[in-house]
Structures are given as structure tokens and as C-alpha cells.
Amino acid sequence: MTITAAQIEASGWVLRVTLTGSVGSFASYALDPDGSPKVSLACTHPGFAPSGGTAVAASLARTLVATKPLRKPANFSAGALQPFAVDETDNGDGTITVRLALSDYVHATETGVSASFAAGWRTGEAAATPTITNNSTFVAAVPIFRWSDVPYQRQTGSFALELVAFSHHVQGLAPLAGVKFTVTDGTTVKTYWATALSTSTRHGDNARVYGVTVDPATATALTAGLLRCDAELYPWLGVMRSTDPAGTRSMSGLATASFNTPAQTPFVVAWDPGGTRYGSFAVLDPVNGTTTASAAQVQSTLALARGVAAASKPRDVATAMQAGYLANRGLSAANGQASQTRALDGLTIVVPSGTSQIGSTAITFGSGTYEAWLEIVGDPADSNPRANCLLQGPSVSTVSRVSRARFANLTLELDTVGVFDSVLYYWLDNVEVRGKAGKETTASCISTTTGALFYTRSRVWKTLRGMTYQSFHRPFLLRACEGSRRMEAMAVLGCTFLGNSVDTFAPAAGTGGEIYGTGGWGNQIAGNGDLGSQEDVIIAGCDLRNQTVRVWRPAKLLAATAGTPNPSYRRQVFANNLCERVSAGGSTEPFWSCGEDESATISYNIVEGNSFIGERCNVFYSDPVPTTVAETNSLLNQAFGNRFANNVCDWVATKHDAFFDDVTASLRGSATNGYRPQMTAAWSITYGVGWEGNYDYGRHASAGVFQFEYFGRRSVQLVGGTPGWPADRSRYGSPTTGGGTYKPPAGSALIGRGLRSSTDRDRSGAGRVVPFAAGALDTPAPVVLAPAKAVSASRGSRPSVGWRATLVAAGARSAQRATSPGVNWRGTLAPAAARSATRNALPSLRWFAVLTPATARSTSRSGSPLLGWRGALVPLGGTSALRGTGPLLSALGPTVFTLSPAAGRSPSRDRGVAVLPDLIFAGAGRLVHVEGDLRVRLVAGE
Numbered sequence: 019m020t021i022t023a024a025q026i027e028a029s030g031w032v033l034r035v036t037l038t039g040s041v042g043s044f045a046s047y048a049l050d051p052d053g054s055p056k057v058s059l060a061c062t063h064p065g066f067a068p069s070g071g072t073a074v075a076a077s078l079a080r081t082l083v084a085t086k087p088l089r090k091p092a093n094f095s096a097g098a099l100q101p102f103a104v105d106e107t108d109n110g111d112g113t114i115t116v117r118l119a120l121s122d123y124v125h126a127t128e129t130g131v132s133a134s135f136a137a138g139w140r141t142g143e144a145a146a147t148p149t150i151t152n153n154s155t156f157v158a159a160v161p162i163f164r165w166s167d168v169p170y171q172r173q174t175g176s177f178a179l180e181l182v183a184f185s186h187h188v189q190g191l192a193p194l195a196g197v198k199f200t201v202t203d204g205t206t207v208k209t210y211w212a213t214a215l216s217t218s219t220r221h222g223d224n225a226r227v228y229g230v231t232v233d234p235a236t237a238t239a240l241t242a243g244l245l246r247c248d249a250e251l252y253p254w255l256g257v258m259r260s261t262d263p264a265g266t267r268s269m270s271g272l273a274t275a276s277f278n279t280p281a282q283t284p285f286v287v288a289w290d291p292g293g294t295r296y297g298s299f300a301v302l303d304p305v306n307g308t309t310t311a312s313a314a315q316v317q318s319t320l321a322l323a324r325g326v327a328a329a330s331k332p333r334d335v336a337t338a339m340q341a342g343y344l345a346n347r348g349l350s351a352a353n354g355q356a357s358q359t360r361a362l363d364g365l366t367i368v369v370p371s372g373t374s375q376i377g378s379t380a381i382t383f384g385s386g387t388y389e390a391w392l393e394i395v396g397d398p399a400d401s402n403p404r405a406n407c408l409l410q411g412p413s414v415s416t417v418s419r420v421s422r423a424r425f426a427n428l429t430l431e432l433d434t435v436g437v438f439d440s441v442l443y444y445w446l447d448n449v450e451v452r453g454k455a456g457k458e459t460t461a462s463c464i465s466t467t468t469g470a471l472f473y474t475r476s477r478v479w480k481t482l483r484g485m486t487y488q489s490f491h492r493p494f495l496l497r498a499c500e501g502s503r504r505m506e507a508m509a510v511l512g513c514t515f516l517g518n519s520v521d522t523f524a525p526a527a528g529t530g531g532e533i534y535g536t537g538g539w540g541n542q543i544a545g546n547g548d549l550g551s552q553e554d555v556i557i558a559g560c561d562l563r564n565q566t567v568r569v570w571r572p573a574k575l576l577a578a579t580a581g582t583p584n585p586s587y588r589r590q591v592f593a594n595n596l597c598e599r600v601s602a603g604g605s606t607e608p609f610w611s612c613g614e615d616e617s618a619t620i621s622y623n624i625v626e627g628n629s630f631i632g633e634r635c636n637v638f639y640s641d642p643v644p645t646t647v648a649e650t651n652s653l654l655n656q657a658f659g660n661r662f663a664n665n666v667c668d669w670v671a672t673k674h675d676a677f678f679d680d681v682t683a684s685l686r687g688s689a690t691n692g693y694r695p696q697m698t699a700a701w702s703i704t705y706g707v708g709w710e711g712n713y714d715y716g717r718h719a720s721a722g723v724f725q726f727e728y729f730g731r732r733s734v735q736l737v738g739g740t741p742g743w744p745a746d747r748s749r750y751g752s753p754t755t756g757g758g759t760y761k762p763p764a765g766s767a768l769i770g771r772g773l774r775s776s777t778d779r780d781r782s783g784a785g786r787v788v789p790f791a792a793g794a795l796d797t798p799a800p801v802v803l804a805p806a807k808a809v810s811a812s813r814g815s816r817p818s819v820g821w822r823a824t825l826v827a828a829g830a831r832s833a834q835r836a837t838s839p840g841v842n843w844r845g846t847l848a849p850a851a852a853r854s855a856t857r858n859a860l861p862s863l864r865w866f867a868v869l870t871p872a873t874a875r876s877t878s879r880s881g882s883p884l885l886g887w888r889g890a891l892v893p894l895g896g897t898s899a900l901r902g903t904g905p906l907l908s909a910l911g912p913t914v915f916t917l918s919p920a921a922g923r924s925p926s927r928d929r930g931v932a933v934l935p936d937l938i939f940a941g942a943g944r945l946v947h948v949e950g951d952l953r954v955r956l957v958a959g960e
Contacts, residue, residue, distance in 0.1 A: 021148040022113060024133060029658070030123040030156030031707040033059070033084055033133070036115045037143070041106045046141045047087050051121060052731060056139035057084035059150065061124060061131040063158065065187070066195040066252040068213040073196030073252035078187070080255075084118040084139075086705065086728045091695040092676040099676065099693055116140075119705040121731050123659065124154045125255075158256035159186040159622045159659055161194060162589045163249075164509040164556050165285045166227050167220055168445050168472045168495065169276030170244075170422065172288045172296045172364050172390045177237075179210070179247050179285060180218050180229035182511060182556060184591045184624050184776040186661045186708065187255035190788055191215075191778035197228040198250040203241040203289070203353045204269040208232070215778055221474045223498035223512040224783055225559065234291065242295045243352030244272045244389050247285040261285070269354030273388055277443055277470045279494070279508060281554035288363070288390035296364025296390045298347060299323035300331075300338040304374040307333035311340035311379060316347075316365065320398075323368070334377025335394055335409070336416050338367045342392075343385035343419070355389065362420050363390040369428050370397050371406040376437060378416055387420040391445060396428035403427040404448055411454075415439040421469075425449050432461040432481055442469030452480035458523040470494045477501070479521040510557040517564030517600075517756055553580075556591040559781055563598035563747075564756035570610035574618070582619035584640070584656065587612050590623045594777045596794040598747070599632035601754035608671075611636035613657070615643055620657040620700070627664045627777055629760050629793040631741075632748025634669035634718045637662060638703045641673055643681055650682045650694070657700035662730065664711040664772040666793035668750060669718035670735070672726060674704050706730035711772040713792045715739035717750045732771050742766065761795040768792045 023036040049056050059082040067076035088105040107115045124131060135146040163183040171177070179201070185193040196213040210230035218225045228251075246269060248262045261282050276286040290296050299320045306328040315332050317323040332338040342362040351357040362385055396403025407428040418438035426447040430437070431454045437444075444464050453461030463483035464471065471485075471493040477500040478485050484503025485493050493507035500514045502521035552573045562569045572590045580586030590612075597609055609630050613620050618640045625637075640655030655674065675697040683692030702708075709730025716722065716737040729735045743751065747758030761782075762768040770789040778786050781794040790796050 021135065021146045023151075024148045025151040026124045026131065026154045027117070028153055028155045029702065030125060030154035031120050031702050031705070032088065033057070033118045033120055033150075034115060035118060035148075036109070036113050037140075038113050039142075041108050041114050042104070042141065044087065044089075044104050046104070048138055048140075049084050049086060049118070051083045051085040051728075054136075055083035056136040057118065057133065058082065059084075059120065059124065059131060059133050061128040061152075063125055063128050063255045065255040066258070067254070068195050071213060072211050073194075073198070073213060076195075078255045080122070082124065083121045083731075085121050085731070086119050088117040088119055088701075088705070089727065091698055092693050093695065094691055094693040097690055099678075102676075119728060120707065121710075122708050123156050123702075124152060125156050125158045126152075126154050127158070128152055128154065156659070158253075160256060160259045160589075161185050161251040161253050162281070162554050162556065162591050162622075162624065163251055163259075164281055164495075164554060165276075165283075166218065166225060166495070166497065166509065166511060167285070168447075168474065169286045170288050170390055172290055174290050174293050176231055176233050177287060178218070178220060178229055178231055179249070180220065180225075180227040181249055182225065182227050182509065182558065183251060184556065184558075184593060184626070185253055186622070186624065186659070187253055188774040188776050189254045190773075191775055191786055192254075193776035194228065195252045195254050197252065199230050200248045200250075200267070201232055201237070201240065201287075202246050202267050202269075203243065204246070204267075205241070206239055207267070208236050208240065221498045223475075223559075225497070225512055226777065226779055237289070238291055240289060240291075241353055242289055242291060244269075244355055245287045245289045245353070246272055246275075247287060249285075272353070273355060277494075279552055281508075290364070290390075295349065295352075297366070298342070298345065298364065299366050299368065300341055301326065301368040302334065302338060302370060302374050303328050303331040304333055304370070304372060307331040307337075309333050309337050309377065309379050311337050311344055313341060313344040313346070315341035316345040320366070320368070332367075334375040334379065335367055335369075336377035336379040336381060336418075339365075339385070339392070339418060339420070340379050340381045343382050349388060358386070358388045360385040361388055362392045363387050364393070366393040366395060368395060368397050369403075369407045369409050371400050371403075373408045373410060375410050376412045376416055378412060378414065381417060381419045383419060385419045387422045391422050391424040392420050393424050393426065394428075395424075395426040398427070404429060404450060411435070411437045430464075432464070433457060434460055434462050436462055437464055443471070444469070445472040446474070446476045448475040449477075451476060451478040453482070453523075471507075473497070473499045473507075475499065477516075478503070479516055480523045505560075508552055508555050510560060512559040514561040515564060518566075518603075519564070519756075553586075553589045555589075556593075557595065558591060558593040558777070560595045561781070562595055563758065565597065565599050565609075566602075566604040568607055568610055569595070569597045572610065572612045572623070577619075580619070582621075582656075584617040584619045587618055587620045588622055591626075592628060593624060593626045594781050594794050595628045596760060596781050597628060597630050598756060598758055598760070599749050600747070600756040601749040602756075604749060606633075608634045608636045612638050613640040613655070615641050617642035617653055618656070620660060622659040624661045624776070625663075625665060626661060627772070627775055627780070627792075627794060628666075629795065630665065630667045631743070631746070631758065631760055632668060632750055634671055634720075635667055636671050636673075639672045639674060639700055641677075641679075644685055647685050650685050651696055653696075655697050655700040657703050660703065660708065662706075662709045662712060664775055664790075664792045665713075666741075666768055667712070667714045668748075669716050669721040670712070670714045670726070670729075671720075671724035672704055673724050674698065674700060677724065701727075704728075706733065709733065710774070711792050713768050713771060715741050717741075732773070734767065760793070762791045762793065762797045764797070766791070766797065769797050 021035060021037045025034050027034055062077045062079050065076060065078045066073040089102040090105050093100040105117045109115060131150045131152045133148060133150050137145040161183050163181050166180045166182045179199050183193050196211060199210045201208045212228045212230050215226045216229050218227045218229060246267055250258050250260045252258050261284050263282055272286055275284050288296055298316050298318055300316050301323045315326060332341055342365045343360050346360050349358040349361045396407030400406050404427050409428050410431045411433050413433045415435045416438055418440050420441060422443040423441050424445040429450040431452055433454055458480040461481040472495045473485050474497045479502040484501050485496050485505045495509050496505055496507045496513050497511045500516055502516040505513055553575055555573045570592055572587050575586040577585050614636050620638050620640060638657045638660050642653035644650045644653055675695050678692040679694060680692055682694055683689055704727045706726055706728045710732055712730055712733040714735040716739055722737040725735055742763050743760050744763055745759035747756050751758060768791045771792040772790045773788055780786060780796040784796055786796055787798050
């Protein structure tokens with residue numbers, strides 16, 4: 019038997035193979051995709067790679083495998099659904115054609131596509147390497163991203179530019195090859211690069227971002243005023259994506275450009291290097307102050323504003339804003355923006371300890387904020403301004419005359435109306451928002467004017483409205499926040515849901531209150547235009563335990579806007595979230611569904627690294643509801659290009675052609691003929707294309723139906739599995755009250771399942787190590803470092819790393835200091851070509867650096883040096899990082915790792931050898947500190 023033709027179908031995920039022979043059955047195929055794959059494809063796709071601190075054009079070589087022969091569509095006859103048949107066609111000329119599902123997509127621009135068929139891939143077949151024709155029309159996914167900070171901040175010195183990004187084409191734990199940032203005043207352009215993830219310190223959550231620091235040494239050449247900041251994202255595979263699609267860096271409309279909702283929007287900074295363009299101060303005195311505004315209440319420094327006589331200080335915020343109008347500060351024309359008079363940009367109104375009011379003083383028309391935020395902040399001299407500085411909203415809205423206001427470091431108590439009538443854009447930074455006493459269940463939201471809201475480090479509770487989409491309340495960014503109602507924005511990062519046990523004013527489930535949980539512009543209303551429907555929505559790193567209903571309602575774009583046949587769910591990210599459904603008052607609806615009970619086009623979404631504990635997820639299937647007999651055969655589901663990876667679930671359900679639909683049965687006039695053989699356009703989902711590293715315990719009562727044909731590589735789908743969580747408080751645990759502990763225990767089947775991720779740390783902030791555990795929380799797999807002459811545990815014919823010093827167990831003594839521990843290695847050292855001990859088809863560690871102490875002596879006895887380092891720890895191609903006694907360390911990647919010489923002292927402790935986190939060796943491996951000065955583990959990229 020001979021393969022006579024092989025081609026990639028237009029969908030990109032099906033390999034059509036024609037060979038001599040006769041038809042067989044599913045039993046004829048032994049593809050073994052998770053063991054020793056019998057059919058593999060090699061191909062190359064253009065993309066980018068980091069080089070010299072930038073990203074340059076490169077080609078990404080990939081290997082795909084065939085996972086399973088396709089079945090034929092569901093066949094309903096003789097009053098029953100017939101057993102599935104393998105998709106083989108007898109061509110009538112002595113050949114047959116079979117269709118094989120691939121583990122991932124082959125793209126239209128893929129080159130050098132070749133295949134290797136091992137003997138026995140089909141019963142009786144010999145090995146073969148046929149020519150492959152690439153007929154794919156599938157387009158590679160672009161990066162999904164959002165700016166992770168708040169625009170229009172006044173900056174006088176160094177400032178950060180940061181964004182959060184996800185990709186379908188991850189390399190190890192790096193979603194992108196690099197990000198290029200540009201900053202311009204309309205004339206001068208400054209360029210900065212980030213080629214690795216870094217930790218953001220902006221809002222106290224240690225979020226992992228692509229970020230750069232714009233330092234004064236370079237930024238001082240930029241003219242004061244609004245600066246346009248753009249980003250170009252360079253994926254490993256595919257094309258660059260930019261916040262400046264037109265490529266013009268236009269300064270037109272820059273004053274509100276960052277309040278546009280598409281991801282491809284510039285980030286704008288209010289640049290004030292001299293400290294004179296924006297900024298003035300007024301200090302409230304709610305007891306002795308006056309409601310008669312005067313220009314003298316506004317001063318150029320905080321000290322001068324504090325020095326205003328108590329009786330002359332403004333009593334409330336509205337009076338201080340009117341004083342700003344009277345002060346008549348102006349903005350000169352700059353950086354493409356027109357001049358302005360009576361500008362309140364940068365005016366800082368200080369709220370003292372105690373209770374203050376927004377007030378009702380009339381503010382004269384003509385004042386405004388045009389470039390920077392008006393600041394209303396708790397007293398910076400107070401030891402705990404968020405707790406001690408209380409600002410109460412009005413019972414009748416105040417017309418503010420300004421478009422943007424920042425509240426920071428205080429508590430804001432709401433009445434039944436919004437804080438201001440005319441503020442379009444709010445930023446709440448380290449603010450507790452709650453209803454006034456007695457109005458916790460009736461208090462309004464912040465604003466009653468359509469606009470954009472940003473929340474950072476804030477808690478919103480004890481109020482009718484949460485941080486959520488309403489007809490007038492649209493958050494753009496929620497970061498490091500807590501809330502007891504729906505939290506919904508285009509980027510929800512590192513937030514925590516507060517259950518009813520914390521917020522006792524939250525309405526009980528099923529009583530018509532706000533939906534609990536996290537959405538992404540979820541309950542879309544047709545006709546809301548740009549603000550009503552979105553793509554590139556990211557919900558990541560959130561603690562969503564104690565849930566009683568859904569945690570996610572994906573955002574939907576109208577068909578006309580998306581350019582798709584049906585409404586579109588496109589480029590939504592739900593990643594690294596810990597989700598738990600409790601029983602008390604809990605519903606039986608899924609954690610999330612996408613496309614259920616509607617016709618939809620579902621494409622290029624990412625659900626990655628989540629723990630879904632206590633309920634099911636209905637995953638990426640369009641489930642149209644027909645209204646005529648013709649529609650029972652014509653309505654199609656559409657889903658493609660979606661990534662579902664490294665998740666742990668209690669049941670994942672997907673419905674396609676074999677799903678019995680009672681509406682279809684009724685329209686066809688048959689109580690039994692409710693199957694839909696035309697529903698095959700979303701089969702990339704049921705065949706797990708682009709999916710990997712998932713584990714489904716199937717603890718839901720209905721688990722066992724609506725399962726997948728193939729669940730993805732290194733993935734398992736069970737029925738009635740036992741996770742063994744340390745403390746299961748979900749509806750499947752005991753007690754079922756919520757707040758459980760879901761880190762995989764030692765020996766868990768989840769450990770070591772993931773190989774690629776857009777997030778290099780788990781939800782708790784612990785660094786991920788390849789391979790890592792499925793779910794939002796990681797437990798690294800312990801393995802062994804063998805001595806120099808020992809054979810590899812993963813490949814008997816090859817030695818482990820030639821280690822000429824001894825790495826002893828954690829309890830051993832170091833000769834450098836008798837009380838210091840040794841080095842406890844929790845990773846595996848193996849040559850680049852080695853095979854994994856647990857996955858014999860995958861390399862254990864692609865380690866391209868050489869570890870060589872110079873003339874060190876080594877013993878586990880306390881009387882001799884453990885690591886007598888006189889030489890270097892040097893990756894290939896490295897040069898010395900130190901001078902004097904010889905090189906200590908060098909690296910081609912970012913260096914934040916230190917190994918002190920034998921006689922040296924620890925920089926973090928005054929004894930022993932110091933090992934600090936994250937040295938990346940030539941982009942291939944790194945040493946990661948896990949606990950103490952000397953407990954380290956060795957890791958490497960895939």
C-alpha cells in the first residue's frame with residue numbers, strides 16, 4: 019500500500035491522505051499522538067525572534083502531529099443515532115482517502131511543509147515521507163493585548179510604559195519575541211524595547227508585563243505637553259500588531275485618544291518635566307472652611323496650600339474646583355494641542371482626615387480638564403489616608419465642568435446619585451467605594467454620564483452597582499481591585515471577588531441583583547456602538563472563588579462591525595484565574611459559555627491556565643436556535659483558531675452535530691429526529707486543535723456526554739475523577755462554603771502537564787517552570803541532578819551534565835559557613851538532546867549553557883568547600899560580568915542572579931552563598947530562587 023497524495027485542507031487543521039488499499043475502521047489507526055506520534059508534520063512560518071535587545075524577522079520551525087482520524091457527520095436513521103463511522107472514502111480506483119485531524123493549524127503562509135509517516139500508522143502501512151500540498155487558507159492569530167496602566171497621568175521624571183499580552187504561538191513561557199515602544203511629542207521620537215516579561219510595580223500586584231522605563235535622560239528632549247506612546251508587538255509566529263495601524267503617529271485628537279476602546283489605541287502621557295505645565299494645590303477644611311471660593315485657595319505648592327488660613331480654605335471639593343476656575347491657570351499650545359484657559363489639569367484637592375463632602379457650590383462654565391487628571395486625594399501626610407480620609411458623595415449631583423477626575427487614597431461613600439454630573443472619565447486609585455450608612459443597597463455608581471472608568475487597587479462593595487458595564491458606567495481597566503458585584507472591563511487584571519460572607523449587603527442569588535463574578539463587557543446591548551461591543555478583552559490573574567453564578571460572559575461584537583456572518587466572539591482572553599462555585603444559593607449554570615443558544619462566529623480566543631472548580635464550562639460551540647424547518651439544516655456553528663490550554667476543570671462540554679436539539683426535533687415534526695448533521699464547521703473544537711495540557715476531572719453529574727473526540731495533547735478527560743485538593747470547598751467538596759485551597763498536591767496528575775504558556779507565573783505569583791502544572795496554581799515537579807559520570811535518568815545512553823563539583827541535599831553543610839545549608843536542586847539537568855523521563859517524546863531540558871566551576875574542590879563533608887568558585891558560571895558565548903579575581907557570571911539574557919565566590923558574602927544575608935532569582939541563559943534556561951538563599955531549582959525553556 020502506498021500514499022499517492024497528501025494535502026492540508028483549506029481549514030488548516032485536516033490532513034487529507036490518499037493511499038492504495040481498502041476502507042477500514044477506527045481500529046485501523048494507531049496514531050499515538052501523546053506517546054510516539056506515528057504521523058508528524060514539519061513546517062516553517064515567518065515571524066520574529068529576539069536579537070540584540072530587539073525583535074528581528076525570523077522563521078519559526080514547528081512540528082505538528084496527527085491526532086485522530088475524523089469521523090463522518092452524525093447519521094440519524096431508523097429512528098436512532100447511528101454509531102460513528104471513520105471518515106474514509108473509497109475512490110473506486112483502488113485507493114481510499116482518509117482525513118486526519120492535526121494537533122495545530124497549518125497556516126496559509128507556511129512553507130516547507132513535509133510529513134513523516136511511521137510504519138504502522140495504519141494497519142499494514144509502511145513508513146513514508148510523501149509530498150505535502152499546503153491548501154490552507156487559515157490566517158495566523160495576532161497578539162492579544164491591552165495597556166495595563168491609566169493614561170493621561172502627569173509625569174515629571176521617569177515613567178513606565180506597560181502592556182499585558184497573550185499569544186496563540188508561545189515559546190516556552192514567553193508570549194512574544196519583543197515589544198517596541200515609541201514616545202513622541204509630534205516632532206521627536208524616542209524608541210525603547212522589551213524582549214522579555216518583567217514585573218510591574220505600578221499598582222502593587224506584581225503583574226507580569228512587557229514594559230520599559232522612559233528615563234529623564236532621554237525624555238527631557240521631548241516638549242512638555244501630551245506625549246503619544248505606541249507599541250508594536252512582534253509575535254514568534256505571524257505579523258506585527260501595532261497601536262498605530264496607520265503608521266502616522268498622528269497627534270490629532272490626542273486629548274481623548276486613549277479613551278477609545280479598541281486595543282490598537284495609543285497610550286497618552288501628560289509630560290511636565292519642569293513641573294510647571296500642570297499642577298496646583300488646594301487643601302480642604304471641612305470644619306472651619308468656607309463655601310465661598312477664591313483664587314487664593316489655590317497655590318503652586320502643597321505647603322503653600324496648607325498655609326492658607328483655616329477659615330479661608332475651601333470646605334468641600336466643589337468649592338475648591340470653583341477656586342480653580344478663579345485661579346485661571348492656562349495651558350499653552352503644545353504637541354499638536356490647542357491652548358486652553360481656566361484649566362484644572364493637575365489641580366490636586368487634598369481631603370484631610372475625617373469626613374468631607376463633594377459639596378454643591380456652583381462651578382462656573384468655562385473651566386475644564388483638557389490633558390491631565392484633576393486629582394482628589396487623601397492627605398499624603400496621613401498615616402492611612404484610605405481609611406482615615408472619608409469623602410461623601412452628594413444627594414443631588416454636582417455639575418463639575420471637568421471631563422476627567424482621579425480619586426486616590428481615600429474612602430468614597432455614595433448616595434443615590436453619581437458623584438458628578440459631567441465628568442466623563444474617572445480613575446479610582448486605592449479607593450474604598452461603598453454606600454453611605456443605610457444606603458448600601460440603593461447607592462448609585464460613580465458616574466451617571468457615559469464615559470470611561472479606571473479602577474486600580476480599589477475595593478467596591480456595599481453599594482448597588484459594582485465595577486461593571488451599565489448604560490452609563492463603562493470601566494476600561496480594573497487592576498488589583500476587590501469587588502462583591504460584577505467586575506467588568508476590557509482588562510480585568512489581578513482582581514478578587516468578595517463573596518456574600520464578606521459583603522453582607524450583596525443581594526442573594528436569584529433575587530434580581532447584579533450577576534456576581536467577572537465579565538468582559540458581557541451583557542451586550544445592540545446599538546451601543548463602540549462602547550457596547552469589544553474585542554481584545556483580557557481577564558487574567560483573578561481570584562474568583564465563592565461564586566454563585568457565572569464568572570465570565572465573553573464580549574460579543576456585532577456581525578456588521580466584525581465582518582463575520584454572525585455576531586463575533588473574537589480575541590477574548592480568560593487566563594490564570596482561580597474559579598470556584600459554591601453550593602449555598604448557587605445556580606447550576608456553567609462557569610461560562612460562548613455561543614450557546616445562538617448563531618455566532620467564535621475565533622482566536624484564548625482560555626489558558628485556569629482552575630474551574632465546582633461547575634462545568636461550555637466551551638466554544640455555536641448552538642443556533644432554528645425558527646424554520648429550512649434553518650434546521652442550514653444554520654451552522656462557526657469556531658476556529660481558539661486555544662484552550664493548561665486548564666483544570668470539573669467538566670468541559672461541547673455540542674456539535676451529535677447533539678440532540680429539542681427545538682430542531684419539534685420543527686422537523688419528529689420527537690426523535692433532533693440531531694444536526696450539518697453542524698460540523700466548529701469541529702476544530704471537538705478535535706482539540708491547538709489545545710494542550712488540560713485535565714478534566716468530570717465531577718459534574720452530567721459528565722460523560724458532550725465530550726471531545728480528542729481533548730488536546732497531554733490532556734485527559736475523565737468521568738468522576740478525584741482531584742484530591744488540599745481543601746475542596748466547592749459544591750463538590752465538604753464543606754461547600756467556598757474559599758478552598760486548590761494547589762495541586764504532591765503526586766497530582768496535574769503536575770508537569772504544561773509546556774507553553776503566555777503567563778510565566780501562576781496566580782499566586784510563583785514562577786512557572788517548564789513543565790508546569792495545569793490550572794491557576796503550580797506545584798513544580800521534583801527531579802534529580804545526577805553526578806558527573808552518572809547516566810541520565812531520561813536517557814540511559816547519555817550522561818547527565820558533567821558537574822565537577824558536588825551539589826548536595828538541602829540538609830548538607832557548606833564549608834563556607836558551617837551553619838549554611840547546601841543547594842537543594844529541584845530540577846533536572848540533561849543534555850539538549852535528552853528525552854524527558856515522563857514524556858519520552860519531548861526533550862527534558864534544552865540546556866545550551868555550560869556549568870563549570872574552575873578548580874573547585876567538592877564534597878558533602880563540612881570540612882571542605884562545597885562550591886569553591888574561582889572561575890565562572892558561563893553560558894555559551896558569554897563574557898565575564900566581573901573583573902578582578904576572574905569571571906563570576908555572565909549571561910546573554912537579563913541578569914538578576916548572583917552566585918558569590920567561596921570567600922564571598924551573600925548580598926541578602928551575611929552568610930553563605932547567595933542565589934537570587936531569574937538568570938536566563940541565552941534564552942534557553944534559567945536558575946530560579948525558590949526559598950532561602952540556597953534552595954534553587956534549574957529550569958529551561960522548551
